[in-house]
Amino acid sequence: MSETTPVEVLLVEDNLEDLELTQRALRKANFTNCIHIARDGAEALEFLFCEGAHAGRKIEDHPKVILLDLKLPKLDGLQVLKRIKSDPRTRAIPVVVLTSSKEQNDVVESYHLGVNSYIVKPVNFERFAAAVRDVGMYWLLLNHPPLEK
Amino acid sequence: MKPAPIAGPVNSKNALIPGLEPLPVGGPSLDTRIEEAEARTERAEVRTEEAETRTERAEARTAHAETRIEQAETRSEQAKTRTEQAKARTEQAERRTEQAETRSEQAETRSEQAVRDSEVSYRRLFEAAKDGIFILDDRGRINDVNPFLAELLGFSRDEMLGKTVGELSPFKDIEDNQAMLERLQRTGFVRYDDLPLQARDGRKMEVEFVSNVYDDGGGKVIQCNIRDITERKKEEMASLRLAAIVESSDDAIIGKDLRGFVTSWNAAAEREFGYTASEMVGQSITRLIPAERQQEEMKIHEQVARGENVRHFETMRLRKDGSIFNVSVTVSAIKDSAGKIIGASKVVRDITTRKKAEETIHRLNAELEQRVTERTAELEAANKELESFSYSVSHDLRAPLRAVDGFSQAVLEDYGPQLPEEGRRCLQTIREGAHRMGTLIDDLLTLSRLGRLPLSKRAVETGDLVRAVLEDLSPQREGRQIEVSVGELPVCRGDAVLLKQVWINLLSNAFKYTRRREKALIEVGCKREPIAAEDQRGPEKKTNENVYFVRDNGTGFDMRYADKLFGVFQRLHREDEYEGTGVGLAIVQRIVHRHGGRVWAEAGLDRGATFYFTLEEKSKP
Numbered sequence: 168m169s170e171t172t173p174v175e176v177l178l179v180e181d182n183l184e185d186l187e188l189t190q191r192a193l194r195k196a197n198f199t200n201c202i203h204i205a206r207d208g209a210e211a212l213e214f215l216f217c218e219g220a221h222a223g224r225k226i227e228d229h230p231k232v233i234l235l236d237l238k239l240p241k242l243d244g245l246q247v248l249k250r251i252k253s254d255p256r257t258r259a260i261p262v263v264v265l266t267s268s269k270e271q272n273d274v275v276e277s278y279h280l281g282v283n284s285y286i287v288k289p290v291n292f293e294r295f296a297a298a299v300r301d302v303g304m305y306w307l308l309l310n311h312p313p314l315e316k
Numbered sequence: 317m318k319p320a321p322i323a324g325p326v327n328s329k330n331a332l333i334p335g336l337e338p339l340p341v342g343g344p345s346l347d348t349r350i351e352e353a354e355a356r357t358e359r360a361e362v363r364t365e366e367a368e369t370r371t372e373r374a375e376a377r378t379a380h381a382e383t384r385i386e387q388a389e390t391r392s393e394q395a396k397t398r399t400e401q402a403k404a405r406t407e408q409a410e411r412r413t414e415q416a417e418t419r420s421e422q423a424e425t426r427s428e429q430a431v432r433d434s435e436v437s438y439r440r441l442f443e444a445a446k447d448g449i450f451i452l453d454d455r456g457r458i459n460d461v462n463p464f465l466a467e468l469l470g471f472s473r474d475e476m477l478g479k480t481v482g483e484l485s486p487f488k489d490i491e492d493n494q495a496m497l498e499r500l501q502r503t504g505f506v507r508y509d510d511l512p513l514q515a516r517d518g519r520k521m522e523v524e525f526v527s528n529v530y531d532d533g534g535g536k537v538i539q540c541n542i543r544d545i546t547e548r549k550k551e552e553m554a555s556l557r558l559a560a561i562v563e564s565s566d567d568a569i570i571g572k573d574l575r576g577f578v579t580s581w582n583a584a585a586e587r588e589f590g591y592t593a594s595e596m597v598g599q600s601i602t603r604l605i606p607a608e609r610q611q612e613e614m615k616i617h618e619q620v621a622r623g624e625n626v627r628h629f630e631t632m633r634l635r636k637d638g639s640i641f642n643v644s645v646t647v648s649a650i651k652d653s654a655g656k657i658i659g660a661s662k663v664v665r666d667i668t669t670r671k672k673a674e675e676t677i678h679r680l681n682a683e684l685e686q687r688v689t690e691r692t693a694e695l696e697a698a699n700k701e702l703e704s705f706s707y708s709v710s711h712d713l714r715a716p717l718r719a720v721d722g723f724s725q726a727v728l729e730d731y732g733p734q735l736p737e738e739g740r741r742c743l744q745t746i747r748e749g750a751h752r753m754g755t756l757i758d759d760l761l762t763l764s765r766l767g768r769l770p771l772s773k774r775a776v777e778t779g780d781l782v783r784a785v786l787e788d789l790s791p792q793r794e795g796r797q798i799e800v801s802v803g804e805l806p807v808c809r810g811d812a813v814l815l816k817q818v819w820i821n822l823l824s825n826a827f828k829y830t831r832r833r834e835k836a837l838i839e840v841g842c843k844r845e846p847i848a849a850e851d852q853r854g855p856e857k858k859t860n861e862n863v864y865f866v867r868d869n870g871t872g873f874d875m876r877y878a879d880k881l882f883g884v885f886q887r888l889h890r891e892d893e894y895e896g897t898g899v900g901l902a903i904v905q906r907i908v909h910r911h912g913g914r915v916w917a918e919a920g921l922d923r924g925a926t927f928y929f930t931l932e933e934k935s936k937p
Binding site for chain 2: 288
């Protein structure tokens with residue numbers, strides 16, 4: 168995947184199986200757009216803020232949507248979310264929390280930090296696939312983001 | 317004036333008298349003639365001297381007479397003056413006599429007026445007196461009665477006139493009329509200090525009865541004064557009672573004057589402080605106060621002097637034996653009838669025991685607090701552990717399940733056509749297992765959350781709640797013949813979200829276990845039932861409580877296993893008969909218990925089941 172191809176989806180997921188199932192679900196829903204994968208919070212922020220391995224990227228070329236797991240190594244999902252939503256350059260990027268956690272604390276804290284959607288991954292794959300399809304449909308096709316300068 | 321000496325030898329002088337020249341010699345004898353001349357001269361001289369003496373005497377007499385005349389004149393003038401004065405005095409005396417007569421007449425006039433006035437004012441006094449007055453004749457018959465007495469006794473004046481006092485019912489019990497009269501005659505005075513009387517209307521009173529005999533000029537008259545002292549007696553009684561209360565009080569009650577000297581000292585004060593009343597009355601109150609508290613007493617004293625009372629002030633006092641004890645002091649100003657502060661009363665309560673009890677309570681509280689803190693810390697640690705456990709269950713246990721299900725599905729999708737029928741069935745079974753475990757995990761998480769989240773209690777319209785739940789569960793009724801009857805459901809107090817879960821679980825069960833009935837009958841209602849004695853908490857005994865129930869005509873269960881019904885993962889049916897995790901009723905029980913209620917069931921095998929639960933009464937604080 169070349170750095171110049173515009174990334175449409177940033178998928179932040181540490182669990183390989185969930186990662187594969189999410190990709191499978193996106194594929195099933197015919198979202199073959201460019202997906203960038205980050206395996207932990209630090210990697211996600213490096214990509215978004217064009218640091219480290221992604222220093223050559225331009226921050227303006229941000230993804231259309233970020234699918235963010237909460238339980239992540241290094242920096243967890245809530246810390247990543249906080250960083251994204253507190254920086255004016257990234258604040259407008261829609262963030263969808265896609266997690267196993269039904270804990271109220273997580274839900275409340277996510278919304279407090281400005282999450283755009285909070286989705287609990289169902290155990291049942293058919294329902295999981297449907298959820299991923301709906302998220303993609305909404306944020307990639309229906310949603311109208313602000314124009315870039 | 318003294319007369320001059322009439323005779324005396326003047327021989328030598330004759331020669332010296334001028335003019336008498338010696339006669340010529342030649343007569344009879346010269347010598348004789350000389351002698352004769354000399355004799356004549358001497359005689360003339362004697363006569364002259366005599367004349368002179370007489371003249372002197374006359375002059376003296378004249379002077380004397382003149383003096384007497386002057387004196388007489390003076391006396392005469394004085395007499396004249398005195399006479400005039402006497403005349404003037406007489407005139408004055410006459411005038412004064414006239415004036416005196418006038419005044420005397422006036423005085424007589426005034427005196428007559430005074431007598432008339434005195435009679436009128438006596439009458440007025442008699443009529444208006446706030447004491448009862450009888451006027452009796454010398455035989456003891458009533459001549460006059462004043463209105464106050466008539467009113468007091470309840471008899472009219474006419475009813476009493478002419479009777480003796482003893483003939484009137486209120487006085488019938490006092491000493492015999494005659495005896496009283498005799499005593500009056502003898503002493504001129506009879507007095508009863510405290511005579512019980514009963515008025516005509518039965519009203520009881522006590523009176524002071526004083527009789528006097530006096531002469532009104534025309535004969536003996538007896539005047540009886542009757543004063544109603546009922547109120548005064550009551551006040552005296554009240555005062556005595558108060559004194560008795562003060563004396564019998566368990567608290568030391570001490571009176572002091574404005575200078576801080578003790579004026580009264582009750583029995584409890586003697587007990588508490590060890591001083592007798594005679595030792596303390598007149599002594600300064602400061603001897604009861606430990607040195608380090610004297611300043612404080614000054615402040616209290618000033619406060620009371622300003623008219624501010626001091627209530628339950630806790631301090632220390634000093635006993636006669638030198639020991640110090642804890643007291644609660646209430647100080648009130650004592651005022652005279654004009655409202656002027658004249659001293660203070662102190663009620664001193666020994667609170668040593670209470671202080672000790674308080675200290676014990678404080679110590680126990682502190683210990684308890686400490687234990688609670690420790691226990692809370694332990695519980696908090698346990699809770700934290702539980703939270704992180706459920707968090708990890710939430711995340712870590714579900715992810716592999718999702719993988720199991722997702723990849724089984726992937727195999728079915730990608731390689732399904734290449735698999736034999738049995739292979740596909742096995743994969744399907746794997747997926748179902750994963751789904752069930754997912755449900756189990758969800759239920760367990762719900763159950764654990766129920767124990768941790770705080771209740772948010774408010775009034776809940778149970779009827780509305782049940783109808784909403786039935787609406788939510790309508791998919792479960794599809795394709796089935798289910799008759800649900802909902803009775804009257806009173807408002808309850810509780811956490812609406814949790815109570816909804818109770819109704820969901822109970823109604824879902826009812827639908828599930830009536831699945832094999834051609835026609836399911838489900839009844840939802842509430843009944844009032846007396847509370848079993850052991851369940852009555854607190855002093856306010858509620859006699860009835862609401863018992864909500866869900867009854868079905870389903871499979872029921874064997875009451876022998878009823879105790880297992882509400883246990884986690886406990887099931888009375890096989891999974892292939894009725895699916896489920898065995899957590900639903902455990903959730904119901906936990907919610908009901910957290911509300912302070914009870915839950916139980918009655919059933920028979922294949923004869924349906926009824927689940928009952930109670931919640932705390934709405935009225936309960």
